[in-house]
Structures are given as structure tokens and as C-alpha cells.
Amino acid sequence: MKLKLNQLLGAFLLSFILFSCSNSDSEQPRGAYEQGILIMNEGNFGTNDGEVYHLDPATQTLKSNVFEAENLRPFAGLLEDMVPAGENLYLVANTGKVEIVDAGTFKSTGAVSGGLDQPRSLEVVGSKLFISDYGPYNASYATPDSYVAVVDGLNGGVVSKKIEVSNKPEDLFAYGKYIFVAGSEEGKVEIIDADKEEVIKVLEVDGHPAQFFESDGRVWLFSTGNDEVYFQSFHMDNFTKATTNALPVANATGRIAFGNDNIFYVVTSTGWPDYIDGVSRVSVLGPELDLDWMSGSGFYGIGYDKSRDELYVANSNGFQGNGTITVYDKEGAEIRSFETGRGPSGFLFY
Template sequence: MKYLFKNQLWALALITLLFSCENDTEERPLGKYDTGILLMNEGAFGANDGEVFHFDPVSGTLTQNVFELENNRPFASLLEDLVLEEDRLYLVANTGKVEIVNPGDFKSRGAVVADLDQPRSLVTARGKVFISDYGPYDASFNTPDSYVAVVSGLDGGAVKKKIEVSSKPEDLFAFGKYVFVAGREESKIEIIDAELETVVKTLEVSGNPVQFFEQRGDLWVYAYDAENVYFQSFHLDNLTKKNFLQLDIVNATSRVAFGEDDRIYILTSSGWPDYNDGIAVTSIFDTTLIPSWKTGTGFYGIGYDQDRQELYVSNSKGFQGNGEVTVYSKDGSEVKTMEVGRGPSGILVR
């Protein structure tokens, strides 16, 4: 699963600062899921048993099957992403739906349940939801009809429009009226005008771009191939490429996490049949590389709690039953290991 924090860049922080003193409404009290760690379990293909667990690092309490617990019905899909946007938590299922819940209590507030094929992630902009979707497979299992679906309301509803993009779109990032789309298979960044609902610019990048992130005031995209990883930043005033960095990290995957001090943790895997997995650590500002911070087998997801300076690494256990999540301190020592659901792949730190 992709890195799950959806940063709003400095613009959101500035807007909040400017207007907070003028807002006389009381802040809502924190709900029981507004703090702690959300652990996303994809579920197994065919069983469609994806679910979310909640872990409280203070008390050590692990709450299972949060969606079903709070809504009295199973999630009943394969989970692809968890996205926190505009006081809503979006549960993206690659089996063709998006469930929307209140982040504090996980109660359902809406859904998109039709006209989607294989959604991957989403972002909100201009009061709309933009959902990246692989589209249907053709006879050769390619995805030539990938798109970004547009939904008019933040609480779900019907798909209003499908914007054609390059094959296998992954992460999205909203800035102003623009939505950046990471086109994994064709190494493209496509930029959508959220008001016009059309692609207005396409940028070629190196590797397979999968994850946007913000560091030191710039928007970057993480990309990789079999031999290297690539980091590309962008000028947001004129939508052009800015800085570029290539690092020699072999067998990188799409799974990354961002720690304090600009550290970037990257899962690596040799793949079938050996599955020699590891975690490499680097930075785009200090390219000193730790190629094997941790090694193992079955690494599947990764996330970082910056407040506690702890790294969460999930292990799929080959999808043979439940997986597990191990928590490491910044120095690499093990803090805790816990059994979770099937195919744990995502960690969202609240």
C-alpha cells in the first residue's frame, strides 16, 4: 500500500492560522479513533475480508474490525487505501467501492458503490472527490482504460465523470484547483484542473511514480524501478519539474514511510521465489544510504509515528492466515509485535 498521509502543504496550515481566531464554533471533542494508529488489512482475494484495526500505543489496546464494530455490517471488500481528507476518512476498496466514515467514531456517512472498477486512492478538491482507478482489465490483463473518477459531493454519491489518464494511476495530490496524478505504468504525472475536470498538463518522470509527499515546502513524487529510486519535485506556480534525485536502491517497492529529520524508509523485496525483504533508509537532502536497516521475509507495509519516533512494519505471512505488525524504535530495537488481520499493508498515524 502506498504512504497514507495526505499532506495539505503549507497552504492549509496558513489558512488555518489566519482564520482560527475568527471561528467562534467550538471544536468537537476527540473521538476514540481520532488518536492512535489505524492498521489497514487488505483481506484475501475471494474472501473480501478487508478491515481496519485500531491500536492505542498508550494503553496497548488493539481493537479489531472497527468498521464492522461501528456499523453493524462487514466491510465486505478488499481494502486498497485509507485517506483522511476534510474531516472524513475514505476507505478505498479495489473491488469497486469507497466507504466514507467519520474519523472519530467510524460511523458511515456515505459511499461510492457504482461505476468504479479498481479504485486505488483519492483526494478531495473544490468540493469534489477525485478517485484514481485502473479501470477494467482487457483480455491480456492490461489496463488501457484507466481513469480518474469525479464525484460531486464529499460524502459520496454517483460518479459524475471519468477523466481518461495513463495506465495504472496511483496516488493523487491536490494543490489549489489542481490535482496531480501519479501514472505508474507510463511514468507520467498528469495534472487535472479540478474546476474544468480535464487534464491540462502531462509531465514525464523517471521510474514508476506511486507516492506524493511534501518536505521542506516542496511537493515531491517517489518513483522506482528494479535498479533505482527516483525523487522529483515540482514548481507549483507554473506546474513544471524542479529538482531531481536518483539513488542506487535495488529491488525497491511502492511502500515508503517518512520519518523525522527528513528520513525516508523504503521497503525492498527480491520477489518470487526468494522474497528477501528489507528496509532501506535515505533522504533527499542527505543522500547517506542505509541499504539494510532491517531484513526479513514477508514485509508488506510500513508507516511512521513521528511523535513517538516509532516505525511500524507489517508482515503478510504469505496470506496464510493473519498477518502481524512489528513496532521498532528509531534505533531499530523491537518495541512490540501484534497479530492483526489478513494482508496488513497500511498504517495511518492519527
């Protein structure tokens, strides 16, 4: 997805970590990895070599394999999402685990390593973790047993409950004690009461839900269709749909970057056999700005550094070796490029 980053990947879906203050109201110093940019490298299927890189954009210093360097063991999974919450950073692997690290040091603080199948993203409500999961494949490679897993404890542990949801849940969004679930395959948003640990409402939405975000004081959902993308907002007082804006963006992949001034960047791909990729530059409120803003091949992830007004486009290079990151200014002029890990797919900007 995500990053919840979400990207979503980001962040996907991409957020800041808030730091607690001392009695003198002075801000606690940030850790080494709570500054700059974290790059999520998904890894290659089969070798499960997902990893996180850290970039200092001021000096262009790139540190590779951060998890392994700080914990003296490989991440050993396919990295799907990175979710900051409090002092922790949750690394969601769709190979059946969640690794939890201290956001500042990247030292392991725990894990969820049992009871999961194909986790996609995560949200924290109170002292509980809620993890969207495709569930196992059946004989037809469908996922009829998708769920949101519940874990009691911010530093992981065992799955205490699985809440049944529609097929292929992706992004999650927490609002008070409620969790919105993006049901990508069936076009649904399910709302979970975190206290009751059950679905209390189901909304039918347009397209295939991919990622939630906030803009202009409203909660939005980004969804994809064959020939359109949808930006849908919600009434949060009664959990109903408020507005739907459809834009003629074809072949959207679900990866989106949130720029300044309500301008978003959507990755598109024709897929096999042509694999013509692009980036559409659109406004959440419409009308569209430039549907063919950028073209190329191998586009796999995207993110926007709002503080520097720079767009980061990740290229998988066909998973033949490491990927490449290219940085552009807001007008689309290339600034620089550099090599990163296998399958770069999302970013977290501090």
C-alpha cells in the same frame, strides 16, 4: 499503494485531520478513532475481508474490525487506501467501491458503490471527489482504460465523469484546484484542473510514480525503478519538474514511510522465487544512509509514528491467516509485536 496513508500505504501518503474551532476558539473534542493509530488490513483476494484496526499506543489496546463493529456489517472489500479529509475518512477498496465514514465515530456517512472498477486512491477538491482507478482488465490483463473518476458530493454518490489518464494511476495530490496524478506504469504525472475536470498538462518523470509528499516546503514524488528509487520535486508556479535525486535502492516495492528529519524507510523485495525482503533507510536529499538497514521476509506495509519516533513494519505472513505488526525504535531495535488483520499494508497516525 498508499497509503496515502499512502502509507502510501500512508499515508501514504499519512496525515493529520484538522479540527474546526468554536467561536471561543476552543478545539472540538476528538472522536474515539481520531486518536492513536489506524491500521489498514488489505484483506485476502477472493474472500474480500479487508478491515481497519485501531491501536491505542499508550495502553496497547487493539480494537479489531472497526468498520464492522460500528456499522454492523462487514467491510466486504479489498482495502487499498484510507484518506482523511475534513470530518470524513474515505476507505478506498480496489474491489470497486469507496466507503465513507465519520472520522471520529467510524459510522457510515455514504459510499461510492457504482461506476468504479479498481480504485486506488482519492483526493477531495471543493465539493468533489477524485478517485484514481486502474479501470477494467482487458483480455491480456492490461489496463488501457485507466481513469480518474469524479463524484459530486463529499458523502459519495454516483460517478459523474471519468477523466482518461495513463495506465495504472496510483496516488493523487491536491494543490489548490489542481490534482496531480501518479501514472505508475507509463512514468507520467498528469495534472487535472478540478473545475474543468480535464487533464491540462502531462509531465514525463523517472521511474514508476508511487506517492506524493511534502518536505521542506516542496512537493515531491517518490518513484521506483529496477535498481534505483527517485525523489523528484516540482515547481508549483508553472508545474514543471525542479529536481531529481536518484538513490541506488534495488527492488523497491513502492511502500514508503516518512520519518523525522527527512529520513524515509523504503520496503524492498526480490519477489519470486527468493522473496528476500528488506528496509532501506534513505534521505530525500541524499546521499543514502543505509541501504540494508533491515532484512527479513513477508514485509508488506510500513509506517512511521513521528510523535513517538517509532517504525511500524507490517508482515503479511504469506496471507496464511492474520498478519503481524512489529514496532522498532529509530535505531532499528525491536520494541514489541502484535497480531493484526489479513494483509496489513498501511497506517494512519494521529
